[in-house]
Amino acid sequence: MSRPQYELSGVRAQLEQSAAGILETERALFASRRPRSEAQHQQSESGLFDGVPQHWMLDWPSPFPAIIETASGVTLTDIDGNRLTDLCLGDTGAMFGHGPEPVLKALANAGTRGLTTMLPSSDAHVVGRLLAERFGLPRWQLAATASDANRFAIRVARAVTGRAKLLVFDGCYHGAVDDTLVDLVDGRTVSRRNLLGQVRDLGEHTVSVPFNDEAALAAALAGNDIACVLAEPVMTNCGMILPDPGFHTTLRRLTREAGTLLLIDETHTISTGPGGYTRMPGLEPDLMVMGKPIGGGIPVSVWGMTEAISDKLHVIRREQSGHGHSGIGTTLSGSAIQLACLRACLEEVMTDDAYRVMNARADRIEAGFKAVIAESGLDWTVSRVGARLEVVFSPRPVRNAAEARAAASDTIEQAVHLSMLNLGYLLTPFHNMVLVSPSLSTEEADGLVGAFAKVLARLTERDDA
Template identity: 50%
Template sequence: MPHPVPNDRIERLLAAERQLYRDRNPVSAGLAEKASRHFPGGVPLHWMKDWGTPFPLAVKRAAGAEVTDADGHVMADFCLGDTGAMFGHAPGPVVDAITAAAPRGLTAMMPSEDAGAVGALLADIFALPFWQVTQTASDANRAVIRWARAITGRAKILVFQGCYHGQVDDTFVTIGADGQTTVRPGLLGQAVDLAATSVCVPFNDIDAALAALAGGDVALVLTEPALTNTAMVLPKEGYLDALAAACRAAGTLLCIDETHTISTARGGYAKAHGLAPDFLVVGKPIAGGLPAAVFGFTDAIEARMRAVDAERPAGYSGIGTTLSGNMLQLAAMRATLEAVMTEAAYVHMLALSTEVADGLSASIAAYGLPWSVTRLGARAEIVHSPTPLTDGAHAYRTVDHDLEGAIHLFLLNRDVIVTPFHNMTLVSPATTPDHVARLVTAFDQALDALSG
């Protein structure tokens, strides 16, 4: 057991908090019942059932770092749409840009007048010269994988156990009991063996990566700079530099997926740490919460993309969707890059995230629990391990879904929202010291309740 809290105590707390949730949220209960007549589980996306609540919580309004639910509770939001609203809900400059742009048209399958400005901003902020826009980071990763295979003439991609790359078929693999790559358990509707073209190895193990690259058949290594789909795993000192060198030696392209690690700094983890990937994916908050993502690439990659594109027959490339790069996206993205994703915003976010991590750590220490807090920029996460996690397998061993659920629901009932998985927190430019104090106090109360 990765924690000293007895299971029966967790179960009692869960039962009490579920009843409190029902008592607090009669309007949400009614709305969920109505929605369930046409949406399974009462939600338009099945992930919205994953909050561990008796019924979905309906949002009435989200602004800045606060969410007001249908029953009128005003909650400090440290989930922020799981990074989609990392710069706060409805940032003023983005709302103004959308309001001004919408009457001029939403989409036309042609570039708007904002395209040049957005491209220049992306190049400056993320230190890559060329970019493309997609609807989601999943779309961006799929495009990168297809381009990498086309450029290299190789079929395989390499990912790491516990990675997050959205809804991308090729990445739904893990390491089986026999040490071989296998399809992730629980994957629905999978008809082909992903292990035929995807290789999964442990994060932070450079020897494993070198062995997988030695065959010369891997087109792309796709990785987050820190794993975020499990409990958070940070890279060991020098690991990512060694991985990049291994890719260059093997003729394999490298893509850094900053879907979640954009919390690190303005320009993301790659820029902050001097990485030089062939591709970079940025999603979630790039347009202030409006659905959008981008992938960037080097001069050399752009030249190779042009070469393979010139050689193929005319027709659909399999890359891109009609709404990608639409007029409204570009307007929101420009406002985000110019006025929201600023150095000043990150200074504020990183300072308060340090207070979050310190406060949570102090509570953990006060109750003598063998847990810790892992932090990456504006992101901080409670980890049920006294030492930093080393790889995906280590992270899996620490996870206790009931314990995480009990803490999450306890906080939610005290008007504090954290992610419903791994109890991760994010700080936005709109987050205040009062929000942080509310989180730390509620977490301390949760530990008191669990301690008996």
């Protein structure tokens, strides 16, 4: 049975009113199923700030965080015995499932061979070769997180170009790198509103422009004073925003004309395929960063560079005096345990077969989501980057952060998220992104679509809810 299409402006108030009621019910249901999690979270003697290891763990729409006992494959079990099918996967930290067998084996072996020595392990040269072969850049370094890797790559870009400024796209997220924590407000680049302890104007050395805006990009680069453009090939933080046809070709041409380096952050878009999004359209970056998923859940990231940058970096380092103190690298970066897990992932986890399974399941989920949205009469879209999907509350794909913010609704997002969680499916707590692991079965993919149908039926207050 076909249903009339709602108009975005006319239905928003109705949907948000319905979502508010759903949230109240779902929060109570969540709490009733997790008395042990609630009690443990509320223990005043906990030495943790706000009772959690990281304060942002309270940003989930649940009344308190579920405390996880075990995580395996795509199954999470909390201390109250509730089981969840995980489509969040640590926001890509466990993109290939929790505890891949090759990584667990590497961890066990590393424990007997030493964890960190501040010297290369026997895996180092193999890892370097694998990274070069897979991602196309010839020279690589390791770090602990993508935030660190981005910091180091930016520092190198500034060193080899002799320029100070960085360009990012409005709505970006590249970890906890100070220079990138900016927003574009009324045409000005300003520090993000909620930053803690911010003591300088980040707009002094960072320029932000809208994604997909070739004219704004050209104008920003015209001064020939930008060291590098740092970009996700597909934006994933303010919502999933795909590049317009030809945008990346223009980005690469304009950066080269301006003598500006192109730094691509593939931390989230590695969901595209074994070589990331960069290997598909041939972006030809000068620098590249990847974090979270590349170590199977172990804190490790990588950053690579062209031969030309490597050569310039050698010259700069030879001109320095003294040992170290370059501002690049930490003692635990490049450790034996990182190299072992990274090698296991590259050789045995991040395989062509794994991506085939991930994309097949994502195909099924995408088709199911679109059918459910159409049946619900909602004029929403589904954005996708390989094994990563997101439902956008807009009748057409959004092209930049301003459009993504206008389409978003915290109330609807939270209601969908918590309803799905109570039905047994964990999505990311922001934008309700779905990340598909090779461990996800066809039945679990279909169950996710079925749960989504139930949630939309309630949200639109249909008779079949």
